[in-house]
Amino acid sequence: xxxxxxxxxxxxxxxxxxxxxxxxxxxxxxxxxxxxxxxxxxxxxxxxxxxxxxxxxxxxxxxxxxxxxxxxxxxxxxxxxxxxxxxxxxxxxxxxxxxxxxxxxxxxxxxxxxxxxxxxxxxxxxxxxxxxxxxxxxxxxxxxxxxxxxxxxxxxxxxxxx
Numbered sequence: 165x166x167x168x169x170x171x172x173x174x175x176x177x178x179x180x181x182x183x184x185x186x187x188x189x190x191x192x193x194x195x196x197x198x199x200x201x202x203x204x205x206x207x208x209x210x211x212x213x214x215x216x217x218x219x220x221x222x223x224x225x226x227x228x229x230x231x232x233x234x235x236x237x238x239x240x241x242x243x244x245x246x247x248x249x250x251x252x253x254x255x256x257x258x259x260x261x262x263x264x265x266x267x268x269x270x271x272x273x274x275x276x277x278x279x280x281x282x283x284x285x286x287x288x289x290x291x292x293x294x295x296x297x298x299x300x301x302x303x304x305x306x307x308x309x310x311x312x313x314x315x316x317x318x319x320x321x322x323x324x325x326x
Contacts, residue, residue, distance in 0.1 A: 230248060
């Protein structure tokens, strides 16, 4: 278990799962994890807070994606909810806008409908809702001039023609 912790922080559930895979008796696993928790070596709250800060700032993940990642790592619902309070709606919107702005130069040579569709896919994979994605894409494209807002509206209605 210590080797796992040396490589980086882990949740209590991740360490317990590793012990099960190695055949460690459950009573021993519980005692060791309780002691690690006492010593501060295992702290799901700190792990979740650091994970949210890192993944939201670094990868631009939305709260929905962050919730999924933390839950899949065995962090309990209350701890996840508390950690996600670190990201509010404005933070989420700003991160989505930054992702769109960063991706725009690579999409300069494609038509508006394709650009919008690809940007929607990018934001969707990062956990953003369709409504927020469309609003942010429309804002960013409008800031970059042209008929971009009209292209976003057409794409939202399903008319992906030129």
